Every structure is written in C-alpha cells, then in structure tokens.
Amino acid sequence: MGRGNNKNGKFSAKGIFITATDTDAGKTVVTAGLARNFYKKQYSVDIIKPIATGGIPCPDAFFLSHAVDGIISPEKIAPFSLENPLAPYTILRRKKISVNIKKIFCEIKQRESLCEFFFIEGIGGILVPCLKHYSVIDFIVELQYPVLVVARAGLGTINHSLMTLFLLKSRKVNVLGFVTNCCKPYDNDESLADNALIIAELSGFDWLGNVPYIENVSDDFSELETVFEKIACKFKEKIR
Numbered sequence: 001m002g003r004g005n006n007k008n009g010k011f012s013a014k015g016i017f018i019t020a021t022d023t024d025a026g027k028t029v030v031t032a033g034l035a036r037n038f039y040k041k042q043y044s045v046d047i048i049k050p051i052a053t054g055g056i057p058c059p060d061a062f063f064l065s066h067a068v069d070g071i072i073s074p075e076k077i078a079p080f081s082l083e084n085p086l087a088p089y090t091i092l093r094r095k096k097i098s099v100n101i102k103k104i105f106c107e108i109k110q111r112e113s114l115c116e117f118f119f120i121e122g123i124g125g126i127l128v129p130c131l132k133h134y135s136v137i138d139f140i141v142e143l144q145y146p147v148l149v150v151a152r153a154g155l156g157t158i159n160h161s162l163m164t165l166f167l168l169k170s171r172k173v174n175v176l177g178f179v180t181n182c183c184k185p186y187d188n189d190e191s192l193a194d195n196a197l198i199i200a201e202l203s204g205f206d207w208l209g210n211v212p213y214i215e216n217v218s219d220d221f222s223e224l225e226t227v228f229e230k231i232a233c234k235f236k237e238k239i240r
C-alpha cells in the first residue's frame, strides 16, 4: 500500500503528496482541509511535513495539528524541521546543515502502514532544492505517492500551474489533479472565472475544486469544513 498505481483512472494509494505552484500558495490550508474532512469521518489519518523549515517544529505543523484537534502533535507532523525560513539547500550552503533524506523515508515508511490516509505536505514548489542535486520533485519521484497540486486562483496561475503539471508529467508522476486556492481575496481579478478551466483544458488534469478566501482560516474551521466537503468527495473518487 501507499503506492500510487493508477488503475482505471483510480489511485490505489493511501499516501498523498500535496505540493503547490509556489510557497504560500496554500498547501497547508488544503492539507488541513482534507485531513480534517477524513479525520471527522472517522478515518485514521496521519500528516507529515517531512522537509520543513522556518522553526522547530515549523509553523505549519501547529496549524495542521490544530486541524485534527491535536490528535497528531506538531512535533510528529514536522519531525525534521530546520530553524531558518529558507529552502533546505540554502541552509545547507550557509550553515552546512543538511536534510537527511534516508531518515525521512524511514519515518514515512514506518508510519504509512499505521493509518488509512497519509497526507504529506511538501515544501515550496517542486523545484525547491533540498540538496544540491535533489529537489522536491526528486523526492516525489522516489516516494511514488500520487500528487495533488495546489495552485493560486488568480492572475499568473496558468503559467505557474502548467509549468508544475507538465514537469510532473515529464517525470511520470501520478497526478491526482489540482485545487485552486484563494490565498488572498483576489478582488477585481478578472481572470478568476476561467483560470482553473483553462489549466484543466491545457494540462489534461482534473480540477478538484476551488478554496475561496476564508477570513480567519486558522481560527475557525467551520467554513473550511464546508468547502472541503465537496473537494474531499472528488478527491476520494480518485483514490481506491
């Protein structure tokens, strides 16, 4: 289990890697929304941010832990955090502190058998370097989990999303689809109505839905829950 075999358009995986077109696009919000939905439906859920920077544990881990009512601790969610808010390779160049990919894989393998759904939040976008010659996409290829891409909803997303999706395709990664996310209000953004449809049309990958801008997203989960009812349904149709 845990592998992303694509059978009749379905993925038989329990592990899902959530990446994005960039940092701050909404990986944590989408991971939290999905994990909360499955957790609330009584599935046994696990979450990990295997490569994490910006604090020990990294700030995302607290939000993700909160999303599952604390059943998974921030320390367990981000067990290999580094202090500086930088790409891992930037930290390696500056301080000679390196992420231990082997150790991270051991942790993931150990935990994947213990849950029904394992959500793995990536770092930044897929070309963020973890080591000099090892980027997030290399980690994804090695892990072999199917991938969900979080894309900004507004102007500029067509370019970033297509670059991400085409690069994943070129490395033969199983892509579940993409979710657009309003990480800001996007008032007066004329592109909003068409962006996701165009990305789906030009990439051939499925659009699983849009997350609207949610004020106080980290404090009140009620709106997040409503939004993810639909997205999680589409997501679930794609797996098993």
Ligand SMILES: Nc1ncnc2c1ncn2[C@@H]1O[C@H](COP(=O)(O)OP(=O)(O)OP(=O)(O)O)[C@@H](O)[C@H]1O
Residues within 6 Å of the ligand: 020, 022, 023, 024, 025, 026, 027, 028, 029, 030, 060, 122, 123, 124, 181, 182, 183, 184, 211, 212, 213, 214, 215, 216, 217, 218
């Ligand atoms: N739909 C949304 N509504 C309101 N705020 C949002 C939404 N999506 C994201 N945000 C906010 O935008 C910021 C970035 O979102 P998030 O942390 O999910 O991005 P990320 O891709 O996980 O970033 P990182 O690369 O740092 O892990 C956060 O402050 C988050 O609260």
Ligand SMILES: [Mg+2]
Residues within 6 Å of the ligand: 027, 028, 029, 060, 121
């Ligand atoms: Mg995050």
